[in-house]
Amino acid sequence: MGLTQTGTYNTRQLQIVIINSILVVLSITAVSLRVWARRLQGLGLFVEDYLSIFALALSLGVNALLFQSLHAGVGEHVDTLSTATVEAYSLNLYVMQLFWNTCLPVIKLSIVLFYQRIFPVRSMIIACRSVMLFLAAWYIAFQTTAIFQCIPIHHEWQKKTTQGKCIAFVPFVTTLAATNLCTDVLLLILPTRQVWKLQIPWGRKVGLSAIFTLGIIVCAISIVRLENLIAISNSDITWSDTYSHLWTAIESSLGVVVSCLPSLMPIVRLVKSRGSRRDGKSLTGIGQGSSYPSYVRGPYELSEVSNRVSTGPTRTRLRAGSSHSDLIRKQAGDIEIITEIDQTVESTNHSNNI
Structure with a gap:
Protein backbone atom coordinates (compact mmCIF):
# COMPACT_ATOMS: atom_id res chain seq x y z
CA MET A 1 0.00 0.00 0.00
CA GLY A 2 2.73 2.46 -0.94
CA LEU A 3 5.39 1.33 1.53
CA THR A 4 7.80 -1.59 1.35
CA GLN A 5 7.81 -4.29 3.97
CA THR A 6 10.46 -2.32 5.90
CA GLY A 7 8.11 0.66 6.12
CA THR A 8 10.03 2.84 3.67
CA TYR A 9 9.41 4.12 0.15
CA ASN A 10 11.17 2.43 -2.74
CA THR A 11 13.46 4.49 -4.98
CA ARG A 12 10.75 5.58 -7.41
CA GLN A 13 8.39 6.58 -4.63
CA LEU A 14 11.11 8.50 -2.79
CA GLN A 15 11.78 10.49 -5.96
CA ILE A 16 8.10 11.42 -6.06
CA VAL A 17 8.14 12.60 -2.43
CA ILE A 18 11.20 14.82 -2.89
CA ILE A 19 10.32 16.31 -6.28
CA ASN A 20 6.65 16.83 -5.46
CA SER A 21 7.54 18.66 -2.24
CA ILE A 22 9.82 21.01 -4.18
CA LEU A 23 7.07 21.63 -6.74
CA VAL A 24 4.62 22.67 -4.02
CA VAL A 25 7.08 25.22 -2.61
CA LEU A 26 7.96 26.63 -6.04
CA SER A 27 4.37 27.09 -7.22
CA ILE A 28 3.18 28.73 -3.98
CA THR A 29 6.22 31.02 -3.96
CA ALA A 30 5.69 32.08 -7.60
CA VAL A 31 2.05 33.04 -7.13
CA SER A 32 2.79 34.79 -3.82
CA LEU A 33 5.48 36.88 -5.51
CA ARG A 34 3.07 37.68 -8.34
CA VAL A 35 0.54 39.08 -5.88
CA TRP A 36 3.28 41.02 -4.09
CA ALA A 37 4.42 42.48 -7.42
CA ARG A 38 0.93 43.87 -7.97
CA ARG A 39 1.01 45.50 -4.53
CA LEU A 40 4.38 47.07 -5.34
CA GLN A 41 2.77 48.60 -8.40
CA GLY A 42 -0.10 49.96 -6.34
CA LEU A 43 -2.51 47.88 -8.39
CA GLY A 44 -5.32 45.48 -7.71
CA LEU A 45 -5.22 42.03 -9.22
CA PHE A 46 -6.01 41.59 -12.90
CA VAL A 47 -8.19 38.77 -14.23
CA GLU A 48 -5.09 36.78 -15.20
CA ASP A 49 -3.83 37.04 -11.62
CA TYR A 50 -7.02 35.50 -10.27
CA LEU A 51 -6.73 32.77 -12.89
CA SER A 52 -3.17 32.15 -11.73
CA ILE A 53 -4.39 31.71 -8.16
CA PHE A 54 -7.07 29.30 -9.40
CA ALA A 55 -4.44 27.41 -11.41
CA LEU A 56 -2.31 27.19 -8.27
CA ALA A 57 -5.21 25.60 -6.38
CA LEU A 58 -5.65 23.07 -9.19
CA SER A 59 -1.94 22.29 -9.37
CA LEU A 60 -1.82 21.79 -5.60
CA GLY A 61 -4.69 19.36 -6.10
CA VAL A 62 -2.51 17.44 -8.55
CA ASN A 63 0.35 17.50 -6.03
CA ALA A 64 -1.93 16.18 -3.29
CA LEU A 65 -3.19 13.39 -5.54
CA LEU A 66 0.39 12.47 -6.41
CA PHE A 67 1.23 12.14 -2.71
CA GLN A 68 -1.93 10.08 -2.21
CA SER A 69 -1.03 7.83 -5.14
CA LEU A 70 1.94 6.52 -3.15
CA HIS A 71 -0.61 4.76 -0.95
CA ALA A 72 -2.55 3.54 -3.99
CA GLY A 73 0.12 1.41 -5.59
CA VAL A 74 2.05 3.85 -7.78
CA GLY A 75 5.66 2.71 -8.03
CA GLU A 76 4.81 -0.92 -7.28
CA HIS A 77 4.21 -3.89 -9.56
CA VAL A 78 0.52 -4.48 -10.12
CA ASP A 79 0.70 -8.23 -9.46
CA THR A 80 1.73 -7.51 -5.85
CA LEU A 81 -1.32 -5.34 -5.16
CA SER A 82 -4.77 -6.22 -3.89
CA THR A 83 -7.91 -5.51 -5.91
CA ALA A 84 -8.81 -2.69 -3.51
CA THR A 85 -5.41 -1.06 -4.02
CA VAL A 86 -5.66 -1.27 -7.80
CA GLU A 87 -9.11 0.33 -7.62
CA ALA A 88 -7.68 3.09 -5.42
CA TYR A 89 -4.94 3.66 -8.00
CA SER A 90 -7.44 3.84 -10.87
CA LEU A 91 -9.65 6.32 -9.00
CA ASN A 92 -6.61 8.44 -8.13
CA LEU A 93 -5.53 8.46 -11.78
CA TYR A 94 -9.04 9.40 -12.92
CA VAL A 95 -9.36 12.37 -10.54
CA MET A 96 -5.80 13.56 -11.23
CA GLN A 97 -6.54 13.57 -14.94
CA LEU A 98 -9.57 15.81 -14.42
CA PHE A 99 -7.53 18.25 -12.30
CA TRP A 100 -4.71 18.34 -14.87
CA ASN A 101 -7.16 18.78 -17.76
CA THR A 102 -8.53 21.89 -16.03
CA CYS A 103 -5.27 23.28 -14.66
CA LEU A 104 -3.40 23.53 -17.97
CA PRO A 105 -6.08 25.52 -19.87
CA VAL A 106 -6.48 27.89 -16.91
CA ILE A 107 -2.72 28.54 -16.90
CA LYS A 108 -2.76 29.18 -20.63
CA LEU A 109 -5.79 31.44 -20.40
CA SER A 110 -3.99 33.55 -17.80
CA ILE A 111 -0.99 33.83 -20.14
CA VAL A 112 -3.16 34.81 -23.12
CA LEU A 113 -4.97 37.50 -21.11
CA PHE A 114 -1.59 38.82 -19.98
CA TYR A 115 -0.44 39.04 -23.61
CA GLN A 116 -3.64 40.80 -24.61
CA ARG A 117 -3.26 43.38 -21.87
CA ILE A 118 0.38 44.32 -22.47
CA PHE A 119 0.11 44.23 -26.29
CA PRO A 120 -3.27 45.94 -26.88
CA VAL A 121 -3.01 46.08 -30.67
CA ARG A 122 -5.72 44.76 -32.97
CA SER A 123 -3.73 41.88 -34.47
CA MET A 124 -2.67 40.64 -31.04
CA ILE A 125 -6.17 40.92 -29.62
CA ILE A 126 -7.57 38.87 -32.51
CA ALA A 127 -4.84 36.25 -32.09
CA CYS A 128 -5.37 36.04 -28.34
CA ARG A 129 -9.14 35.68 -28.64
CA SER A 130 -8.70 32.97 -31.27
CA VAL A 131 -6.40 31.07 -28.93
CA MET A 132 -8.92 31.47 -26.09
CA LEU A 133 -11.67 29.98 -28.25
CA PHE A 134 -9.41 27.07 -29.15
CA LEU A 135 -8.54 26.47 -25.49
CA ALA A 136 -12.23 26.47 -24.58
CA ALA A 137 -13.03 23.95 -27.33
CA TRP A 138 -10.02 21.83 -26.34
CA TYR A 139 -11.10 21.77 -22.70
CA ILE A 140 -14.73 20.91 -23.42
CA ALA A 141 -13.80 18.12 -25.83
CA PHE A 142 -11.12 16.42 -23.75
CA GLN A 143 -12.66 16.97 -20.32
CA THR A 144 -15.98 15.55 -21.47
CA THR A 145 -14.20 12.55 -22.98
CA ALA A 146 -12.16 12.09 -19.79
CA ILE A 147 -15.24 12.15 -17.57
CA PHE A 148 -17.14 9.64 -19.69
CA GLN A 149 -14.21 7.49 -20.79
CA CYS A 150 -16.00 4.56 -19.19
CA ILE A 151 -19.71 3.77 -19.14
CA PRO A 152 -20.80 3.59 -16.39
CA ILE A 153 -18.31 6.12 -15.03
CA HIS A 154 -17.38 4.08 -11.94
CA HIS A 155 -16.28 1.22 -14.19
CA GLU A 156 -13.11 3.28 -14.75
CA TRP A 157 -11.82 2.31 -11.29
CA GLN A 158 -13.88 -0.84 -10.72
CA LYS A 159 -13.08 -2.86 -13.82
CA LYS A 160 -12.69 -6.11 -11.89
CA THR A 161 -15.99 -5.84 -10.03
CA THR A 162 -18.36 -4.16 -12.52
CA GLN A 163 -19.50 -4.52 -16.12
CA GLY A 164 -18.91 -1.69 -18.58
CA LYS A 165 -17.03 -0.36 -21.58
CA CYS A 166 -14.09 2.05 -21.79
CA ILE A 167 -12.17 3.83 -24.51
CA ALA A 168 -8.52 2.89 -25.05
CA PHE A 169 -6.72 4.77 -22.27
CA VAL A 170 -3.17 5.11 -23.62
CA PRO A 171 -4.16 6.42 -27.10
CA PHE A 172 -6.53 8.91 -25.45
CA VAL A 173 -3.98 10.37 -23.02
CA THR A 174 -1.25 10.51 -25.67
CA THR A 175 -3.58 12.42 -28.01
CA LEU A 176 -4.46 14.73 -25.13
CA ALA A 177 -0.78 15.33 -24.34
CA ALA A 178 0.16 15.87 -28.00
CA THR A 179 -2.51 18.52 -28.58
CA ASN A 180 -1.54 20.17 -25.30
CA LEU A 181 2.03 20.38 -26.58
CA CYS A 182 0.77 22.14 -29.72
CA THR A 183 -0.87 24.85 -27.62
CA ASP A 184 2.36 25.20 -25.61
CA VAL A 185 4.27 25.94 -28.81
CA LEU A 186 1.58 28.37 -29.95
CA LEU A 187 1.82 30.38 -26.72
CA LEU A 188 5.59 30.34 -27.06
CA ILE A 189 5.60 32.12 -30.42
CA LEU A 190 2.55 34.35 -29.90
CA PRO A 191 4.27 37.41 -28.35
CA THR A 192 7.52 37.20 -30.35
CA ARG A 193 6.45 39.49 -33.20
CA GLN A 194 5.15 42.17 -30.87
CA VAL A 195 8.35 42.19 -28.81
CA TRP A 196 10.53 42.65 -31.88
CA LYS A 197 8.34 45.49 -33.14
CA LEU A 198 9.08 47.53 -30.01
CA GLN A 199 11.35 50.55 -30.50
CA ILE A 200 13.94 49.48 -27.95
CA PRO A 201 17.61 48.43 -28.14
CA TRP A 202 18.32 45.03 -29.67
CA GLY A 203 19.73 43.67 -26.43
CA ARG A 204 16.55 44.57 -24.55
CA LYS A 205 14.47 42.84 -27.20
CA VAL A 206 16.52 39.70 -26.65
CA GLY A 207 15.98 39.99 -22.90
CA LEU A 208 12.21 40.39 -23.23
CA SER A 209 12.05 37.53 -25.72
CA ALA A 210 13.96 35.35 -23.27
CA ILE A 211 11.38 36.06 -20.57
CA PHE A 212 8.50 35.05 -22.83
CA THR A 213 10.32 32.00 -24.22
CA LEU A 214 10.71 30.54 -20.75
CA GLY A 215 7.62 28.64 -21.85
CA ILE A 216 10.01 26.38 -23.74
CA ILE A 217 10.63 24.71 -20.38
CA VAL A 218 6.98 23.66 -20.26
CA CYS A 219 7.19 22.48 -23.87
CA ALA A 220 10.14 20.25 -22.98
CA ILE A 221 8.25 18.87 -19.98
CA SER A 222 5.24 18.14 -22.19
CA ILE A 223 7.46 16.16 -24.56
CA VAL A 224 8.96 14.11 -21.73
CA ARG A 225 5.52 13.46 -20.27
CA LEU A 226 4.25 12.37 -23.68
CA GLU A 227 7.13 9.91 -24.01
CA ASN A 228 6.32 8.46 -20.58
CA LEU A 229 2.64 8.12 -21.46
CA ILE A 230 3.49 6.22 -24.64
CA ALA A 231 5.65 3.85 -22.58
CA ILE A 232 2.82 2.88 -20.20
CA SER A 233 2.17 -0.85 -20.11
CA ASN A 234 -1.38 -1.96 -19.32
CA SER A 235 -0.02 -5.25 -18.01
CA ASP A 236 1.86 -3.48 -15.18
CA ILE A 237 0.32 -0.03 -15.15
CA THR A 238 1.05 0.95 -11.54
CA TRP A 239 4.78 0.42 -12.15
CA SER A 240 5.06 1.78 -15.70
CA ASP A 241 2.88 4.81 -14.93
CA THR A 242 5.09 6.04 -12.08
CA TYR A 243 7.00 8.68 -14.01
CA SER A 244 4.08 9.86 -16.12
CA HIS A 245 2.29 10.48 -12.80
CA LEU A 246 5.28 12.52 -11.64
CA TRP A 247 5.62 14.44 -14.91
CA THR A 248 1.94 15.33 -14.74
CA ALA A 249 2.59 17.15 -11.46
CA ILE A 250 5.80 18.70 -12.79
CA GLU A 251 4.00 20.10 -15.83
CA SER A 252 1.13 21.65 -13.88
CA SER A 253 3.34 23.12 -11.12
CA LEU A 254 6.05 24.53 -13.38
CA GLY A 255 3.34 25.78 -15.72
CA VAL A 256 2.10 27.94 -12.85
CA VAL A 257 5.65 29.10 -12.09
CA VAL A 258 6.52 30.00 -15.68
CA SER A 259 3.23 31.85 -16.19
CA CYS A 260 4.08 34.07 -13.22
CA LEU A 261 7.64 35.00 -14.21
CA PRO A 262 6.89 37.89 -16.63
CA SER A 263 4.73 39.50 -13.93
CA LEU A 264 7.64 39.62 -11.47
CA MET A 265 9.49 42.47 -13.20
CA PRO A 266 8.39 45.00 -10.54
CA ILE A 267 10.24 42.90 -7.94
CA VAL A 268 13.33 42.81 -10.15
CA ARG A 269 13.20 46.60 -10.46
CA LEU A 270 12.73 46.92 -6.70
CA VAL A 271 15.84 44.84 -6.06
CA LYS A 272 17.81 46.95 -8.55
CA SER A 273 16.55 50.15 -6.92
CA ARG A 274 17.62 48.98 -3.49
CA GLY A 275 21.00 48.12 -4.90
CA SER A 276 21.33 51.65 -6.30
CA ARG A 277 20.82 53.12 -2.82
CA ARG A 278 24.30 51.94 -1.91
CA ASP A 279 25.54 54.47 -4.48
Whole structure:
Protein backbone atom coordinates (compact mmCIF):
# COMPACT_ATOMS: atom_id res chain seq x y z
CA MET A 1 0.00 0.00 0.00
CA GLY A 2 2.73 2.46 -0.94
CA LEU A 3 5.39 1.33 1.53
CA THR A 4 7.80 -1.59 1.35
CA GLN A 5 7.81 -4.29 3.97
CA THR A 6 10.46 -2.32 5.90
CA GLY A 7 8.11 0.66 6.12
CA THR A 8 10.03 2.84 3.67
CA TYR A 9 9.41 4.12 0.15
CA ASN A 10 11.17 2.43 -2.74
CA THR A 11 13.46 4.49 -4.98
CA ARG A 12 10.75 5.58 -7.41
CA GLN A 13 8.39 6.58 -4.63
CA LEU A 14 11.11 8.50 -2.79
CA GLN A 15 11.78 10.49 -5.96
CA ILE A 16 8.10 11.42 -6.06
CA VAL A 17 8.14 12.60 -2.43
CA ILE A 18 11.20 14.82 -2.89
CA ILE A 19 10.32 16.31 -6.28
CA ASN A 20 6.65 16.83 -5.46
CA SER A 21 7.54 18.66 -2.24
CA ILE A 22 9.82 21.01 -4.18
CA LEU A 23 7.07 21.63 -6.74
CA VAL A 24 4.62 22.67 -4.02
CA VAL A 25 7.08 25.22 -2.61
CA LEU A 26 7.96 26.63 -6.04
CA SER A 27 4.37 27.09 -7.22
CA ILE A 28 3.18 28.73 -3.98
CA THR A 29 6.22 31.02 -3.96
CA ALA A 30 5.69 32.08 -7.60
CA VAL A 31 2.05 33.04 -7.13
CA SER A 32 2.79 34.79 -3.82
CA LEU A 33 5.48 36.88 -5.51
CA ARG A 34 3.07 37.68 -8.34
CA VAL A 35 0.54 39.08 -5.88
CA TRP A 36 3.28 41.02 -4.09
CA ALA A 37 4.42 42.48 -7.42
CA ARG A 38 0.93 43.87 -7.97
CA ARG A 39 1.01 45.50 -4.53
CA LEU A 40 4.38 47.07 -5.34
CA GLN A 41 2.77 48.60 -8.40
CA GLY A 42 -0.10 49.96 -6.34
CA LEU A 43 -2.51 47.88 -8.39
CA GLY A 44 -5.32 45.48 -7.71
CA LEU A 45 -5.22 42.03 -9.22
CA PHE A 46 -6.01 41.59 -12.90
CA VAL A 47 -8.19 38.77 -14.23
CA GLU A 48 -5.09 36.78 -15.20
CA ASP A 49 -3.83 37.04 -11.62
CA TYR A 50 -7.02 35.50 -10.27
CA LEU A 51 -6.73 32.77 -12.89
CA SER A 52 -3.17 32.15 -11.73
CA ILE A 53 -4.39 31.71 -8.16
CA PHE A 54 -7.07 29.30 -9.40
CA ALA A 55 -4.44 27.41 -11.41
CA LEU A 56 -2.31 27.19 -8.27
CA ALA A 57 -5.21 25.60 -6.38
CA LEU A 58 -5.65 23.07 -9.19
CA SER A 59 -1.94 22.29 -9.37
CA LEU A 60 -1.82 21.79 -5.60
CA GLY A 61 -4.69 19.36 -6.10
CA VAL A 62 -2.51 17.44 -8.55
CA ASN A 63 0.35 17.50 -6.03
CA ALA A 64 -1.93 16.18 -3.29
CA LEU A 65 -3.19 13.39 -5.54
CA LEU A 66 0.39 12.47 -6.41
CA PHE A 67 1.23 12.14 -2.71
CA GLN A 68 -1.93 10.08 -2.21
CA SER A 69 -1.03 7.83 -5.14
CA LEU A 70 1.94 6.52 -3.15
CA HIS A 71 -0.61 4.76 -0.95
CA ALA A 72 -2.55 3.54 -3.99
CA GLY A 73 0.12 1.41 -5.59
CA VAL A 74 2.05 3.85 -7.78
CA GLY A 75 5.66 2.71 -8.03
CA GLU A 76 4.81 -0.92 -7.28
CA HIS A 77 4.21 -3.89 -9.56
CA VAL A 78 0.52 -4.48 -10.12
CA ASP A 79 0.70 -8.23 -9.46
CA THR A 80 1.73 -7.51 -5.85
CA LEU A 81 -1.32 -5.34 -5.16
CA SER A 82 -4.77 -6.22 -3.89
CA THR A 83 -7.91 -5.51 -5.91
CA ALA A 84 -8.81 -2.69 -3.51
CA THR A 85 -5.41 -1.06 -4.02
CA VAL A 86 -5.66 -1.27 -7.80
CA GLU A 87 -9.11 0.33 -7.62
CA ALA A 88 -7.68 3.09 -5.42
CA TYR A 89 -4.94 3.66 -8.00
CA SER A 90 -7.44 3.84 -10.87
CA LEU A 91 -9.65 6.32 -9.00
CA ASN A 92 -6.61 8.44 -8.13
CA LEU A 93 -5.53 8.46 -11.78
CA TYR A 94 -9.04 9.40 -12.92
CA VAL A 95 -9.36 12.37 -10.54
CA MET A 96 -5.80 13.56 -11.23
CA GLN A 97 -6.54 13.57 -14.94
CA LEU A 98 -9.57 15.81 -14.42
CA PHE A 99 -7.53 18.25 -12.30
CA TRP A 100 -4.71 18.34 -14.87
CA ASN A 101 -7.16 18.78 -17.76
CA THR A 102 -8.53 21.89 -16.03
CA CYS A 103 -5.27 23.28 -14.66
CA LEU A 104 -3.40 23.53 -17.97
CA PRO A 105 -6.08 25.52 -19.87
CA VAL A 106 -6.48 27.89 -16.91
CA ILE A 107 -2.72 28.54 -16.90
CA LYS A 108 -2.76 29.18 -20.63
CA LEU A 109 -5.79 31.44 -20.40
CA SER A 110 -3.99 33.55 -17.80
CA ILE A 111 -0.99 33.83 -20.14
CA VAL A 112 -3.16 34.81 -23.12
CA LEU A 113 -4.97 37.50 -21.11
CA PHE A 114 -1.59 38.82 -19.98
CA TYR A 115 -0.44 39.04 -23.61
CA GLN A 116 -3.64 40.80 -24.61
CA ARG A 117 -3.26 43.38 -21.87
CA ILE A 118 0.38 44.32 -22.47
CA PHE A 119 0.11 44.23 -26.29
CA PRO A 120 -3.27 45.94 -26.88
CA VAL A 121 -3.01 46.08 -30.67
CA ARG A 122 -5.72 44.76 -32.97
CA SER A 123 -3.73 41.88 -34.47
CA MET A 124 -2.67 40.64 -31.04
CA ILE A 125 -6.17 40.92 -29.62
CA ILE A 126 -7.57 38.87 -32.51
CA ALA A 127 -4.84 36.25 -32.09
CA CYS A 128 -5.37 36.04 -28.34
CA ARG A 129 -9.14 35.68 -28.64
CA SER A 130 -8.70 32.97 -31.27
CA VAL A 131 -6.40 31.07 -28.93
CA MET A 132 -8.92 31.47 -26.09
CA LEU A 133 -11.67 29.98 -28.25
CA PHE A 134 -9.41 27.07 -29.15
CA LEU A 135 -8.54 26.47 -25.49
CA ALA A 136 -12.23 26.47 -24.58
CA ALA A 137 -13.03 23.95 -27.33
CA TRP A 138 -10.02 21.83 -26.34
CA TYR A 139 -11.10 21.77 -22.70
CA ILE A 140 -14.73 20.91 -23.42
CA ALA A 141 -13.80 18.12 -25.83
CA PHE A 142 -11.12 16.42 -23.75
CA GLN A 143 -12.66 16.97 -20.32
CA THR A 144 -15.98 15.55 -21.47
CA THR A 145 -14.20 12.55 -22.98
CA ALA A 146 -12.16 12.09 -19.79
CA ILE A 147 -15.24 12.15 -17.57
CA PHE A 148 -17.14 9.64 -19.69
CA GLN A 149 -14.21 7.49 -20.79
CA CYS A 150 -16.00 4.56 -19.19
CA ILE A 151 -19.71 3.77 -19.14
CA PRO A 152 -20.80 3.59 -16.39
CA ILE A 153 -18.31 6.12 -15.03
CA HIS A 154 -17.38 4.08 -11.94
CA HIS A 155 -16.28 1.22 -14.19
CA GLU A 156 -13.11 3.28 -14.75
CA TRP A 157 -11.82 2.31 -11.29
CA GLN A 158 -13.88 -0.84 -10.72
CA LYS A 159 -13.08 -2.86 -13.82
CA LYS A 160 -12.69 -6.11 -11.89
CA THR A 161 -15.99 -5.84 -10.03
CA THR A 162 -18.36 -4.16 -12.52
CA GLN A 163 -19.50 -4.52 -16.12
CA GLY A 164 -18.91 -1.69 -18.58
CA LYS A 165 -17.03 -0.36 -21.58
CA CYS A 166 -14.09 2.05 -21.79
CA ILE A 167 -12.17 3.83 -24.51
CA ALA A 168 -8.52 2.89 -25.05
CA PHE A 169 -6.72 4.77 -22.27
CA VAL A 170 -3.17 5.11 -23.62
CA PRO A 171 -4.16 6.42 -27.10
CA PHE A 172 -6.53 8.91 -25.45
CA VAL A 173 -3.98 10.37 -23.02
CA THR A 174 -1.25 10.51 -25.67
CA THR A 175 -3.58 12.42 -28.01
CA LEU A 176 -4.46 14.73 -25.13
CA ALA A 177 -0.78 15.33 -24.34
CA ALA A 178 0.16 15.87 -28.00
CA THR A 179 -2.51 18.52 -28.58
CA ASN A 180 -1.54 20.17 -25.30
CA LEU A 181 2.03 20.38 -26.58
CA CYS A 182 0.77 22.14 -29.72
CA THR A 183 -0.87 24.85 -27.62
CA ASP A 184 2.36 25.20 -25.61
CA VAL A 185 4.27 25.94 -28.81
CA LEU A 186 1.58 28.37 -29.95
CA LEU A 187 1.82 30.38 -26.72
CA LEU A 188 5.59 30.34 -27.06
CA ILE A 189 5.60 32.12 -30.42
CA LEU A 190 2.55 34.35 -29.90
CA PRO A 191 4.27 37.41 -28.35
CA THR A 192 7.52 37.20 -30.35
CA ARG A 193 6.45 39.49 -33.20
CA GLN A 194 5.15 42.17 -30.87
CA VAL A 195 8.35 42.19 -28.81
CA TRP A 196 10.53 42.65 -31.88
CA LYS A 197 8.34 45.49 -33.14
CA LEU A 198 9.08 47.53 -30.01
CA GLN A 199 11.35 50.55 -30.50
CA ILE A 200 13.94 49.48 -27.95
CA PRO A 201 17.61 48.43 -28.14
CA TRP A 202 18.32 45.03 -29.67
CA GLY A 203 19.73 43.67 -26.43
CA ARG A 204 16.55 44.57 -24.55
CA LYS A 205 14.47 42.84 -27.20
CA VAL A 206 16.52 39.70 -26.65
CA GLY A 207 15.98 39.99 -22.90
CA LEU A 208 12.21 40.39 -23.23
CA SER A 209 12.05 37.53 -25.72
CA ALA A 210 13.96 35.35 -23.27
CA ILE A 211 11.38 36.06 -20.57
CA PHE A 212 8.50 35.05 -22.83
CA THR A 213 10.32 32.00 -24.22
CA LEU A 214 10.71 30.54 -20.75
CA GLY A 215 7.62 28.64 -21.85
CA ILE A 216 10.01 26.38 -23.74
CA ILE A 217 10.63 24.71 -20.38
CA VAL A 218 6.98 23.66 -20.26
CA CYS A 219 7.19 22.48 -23.87
CA ALA A 220 10.14 20.25 -22.98
CA ILE A 221 8.25 18.87 -19.98
CA SER A 222 5.24 18.14 -22.19
CA ILE A 223 7.46 16.16 -24.56
CA VAL A 224 8.96 14.11 -21.73
CA ARG A 225 5.52 13.46 -20.27
CA LEU A 226 4.25 12.37 -23.68
CA GLU A 227 7.13 9.91 -24.01
CA ASN A 228 6.32 8.46 -20.58
CA LEU A 229 2.64 8.12 -21.46
CA ILE A 230 3.49 6.22 -24.64
CA ALA A 231 5.65 3.85 -22.58
CA ILE A 232 2.82 2.88 -20.20
CA SER A 233 2.17 -0.85 -20.11
CA ASN A 234 -1.38 -1.96 -19.32
CA SER A 235 -0.02 -5.25 -18.01
CA ASP A 236 1.86 -3.48 -15.18
CA ILE A 237 0.32 -0.03 -15.15
CA THR A 238 1.05 0.95 -11.54
CA TRP A 239 4.78 0.42 -12.15
CA SER A 240 5.06 1.78 -15.70
CA ASP A 241 2.88 4.81 -14.93
CA THR A 242 5.09 6.04 -12.08
CA TYR A 243 7.00 8.68 -14.01
CA SER A 244 4.08 9.86 -16.12
CA HIS A 245 2.29 10.48 -12.80
CA LEU A 246 5.28 12.52 -11.64
CA TRP A 247 5.62 14.44 -14.91
CA THR A 248 1.94 15.33 -14.74
CA ALA A 249 2.59 17.15 -11.46
CA ILE A 250 5.80 18.70 -12.79
CA GLU A 251 4.00 20.10 -15.83
CA SER A 252 1.13 21.65 -13.88
CA SER A 253 3.34 23.12 -11.12
CA LEU A 254 6.05 24.53 -13.38
CA GLY A 255 3.34 25.78 -15.72
CA VAL A 256 2.10 27.94 -12.85
CA VAL A 257 5.65 29.10 -12.09
CA VAL A 258 6.52 30.00 -15.68
CA SER A 259 3.23 31.85 -16.19
CA CYS A 260 4.08 34.07 -13.22
CA LEU A 261 7.64 35.00 -14.21
CA PRO A 262 6.89 37.89 -16.63
CA SER A 263 4.73 39.50 -13.93
CA LEU A 264 7.64 39.62 -11.47
CA MET A 265 9.49 42.47 -13.20
CA PRO A 266 8.39 45.00 -10.54
CA ILE A 267 10.24 42.90 -7.94
CA VAL A 268 13.33 42.81 -10.15
CA ARG A 269 13.20 46.60 -10.46
CA LEU A 270 12.73 46.92 -6.70
CA VAL A 271 15.84 44.84 -6.06
CA LYS A 272 17.81 46.95 -8.55
CA SER A 273 16.55 50.15 -6.92
CA ARG A 274 17.62 48.98 -3.49
CA GLY A 275 21.00 48.12 -4.90
CA SER A 276 21.33 51.65 -6.30
CA ARG A 277 20.82 53.12 -2.82
CA ARG A 278 24.30 51.94 -1.91
CA ASP A 279 25.54 54.47 -4.48
CA GLY A 280 23.52 57.30 -2.92
CA LYS A 281 20.44 56.83 -5.04
CA SER A 282 16.89 56.72 -3.80
CA LEU A 283 14.49 53.85 -3.82
CA THR A 284 12.15 54.34 -6.74
CA GLY A 285 8.80 52.64 -6.38
CA ILE A 286 7.24 50.92 -9.27
CA GLY A 287 3.92 52.23 -10.50
CA GLN A 288 2.01 51.46 -13.62
CA GLY A 289 -0.80 52.96 -15.64
CA SER A 290 -2.36 56.39 -15.34
CA SER A 291 -3.55 57.38 -11.86
CA TYR A 292 -1.57 54.64 -10.11
CA PRO A 293 0.75 55.96 -7.38
CA SER A 294 4.43 55.16 -6.98
CA TYR A 295 6.79 56.25 -4.29
CA VAL A 296 10.15 57.97 -4.12
CA ARG A 297 12.11 57.47 -0.95
CA GLY A 298 14.73 60.16 -0.26
CA PRO A 299 17.03 60.32 2.75
CA TYR A 300 14.53 62.51 4.63
CA GLU A 301 11.05 61.84 3.36
CA LEU A 302 8.61 59.62 1.50
CA SER A 303 6.98 61.53 -1.36
CA GLU A 304 4.06 60.34 -3.47
CA VAL A 305 4.50 60.76 -7.20
CA SER A 306 1.87 60.91 -9.92
CA ASN A 307 3.29 58.22 -12.20
CA ARG A 308 1.82 58.53 -15.68
CA VAL A 309 2.61 56.57 -18.80
CA SER A 310 4.11 59.24 -21.02
CA THR A 311 7.08 60.21 -23.13
CA GLY A 312 8.16 62.89 -20.66
CA PRO A 313 9.29 62.87 -17.04
CA THR A 314 6.94 62.94 -14.09
CA ARG A 315 6.94 65.85 -11.65
CA THR A 316 8.13 65.18 -8.12
CA ARG A 317 8.36 67.33 -5.01
CA LEU A 318 11.50 66.45 -3.04
CA ARG A 319 13.09 67.85 0.07
CA ALA A 320 16.65 69.06 0.27
CA GLY A 321 19.22 66.32 0.20
CA SER A 322 16.97 63.71 -1.43
CA SER A 323 17.36 62.04 -4.79
CA HIS A 324 14.95 60.75 -7.39
CA SER A 325 15.33 58.39 -10.32
CA ASP A 326 12.66 59.46 -12.80
CA LEU A 327 11.18 56.80 -15.06
CA ILE A 328 9.93 57.75 -18.52
CA ARG A 329 7.60 55.04 -19.77
CA LYS A 330 6.77 54.44 -23.41
CA GLN A 331 4.34 51.57 -22.91
CA ALA A 332 1.87 50.58 -20.25
CA GLY A 333 1.77 47.11 -18.87
CA ASP A 334 4.08 44.82 -16.99
CA ILE A 335 6.67 45.10 -19.72
CA GLU A 336 7.81 48.72 -19.78
CA ILE A 337 10.28 50.66 -21.87
CA ILE A 338 11.94 52.93 -19.35
CA THR A 339 14.32 55.87 -19.57
CA GLU A 340 15.80 56.63 -16.16
CA ILE A 341 16.80 60.18 -15.22
CA ASP A 342 18.67 60.60 -11.93
CA GLN A 343 17.96 63.86 -10.11
CA THR A 344 19.51 65.11 -6.87
CA VAL A 345 18.42 68.19 -4.90
CA GLU A 346 21.16 70.08 -3.09
CA SER A 347 20.53 71.36 0.41
CA THR A 348 18.45 74.57 0.42
CA ASN A 349 15.96 76.23 2.72
CA HIS A 350 12.94 75.18 0.68
CA SER A 351 11.56 72.33 -1.36
CA ASN A 352 12.03 72.28 -5.09
CA ASN A 353 9.75 71.22 -7.92
CA ILE A 354 11.56 69.15 -10.51
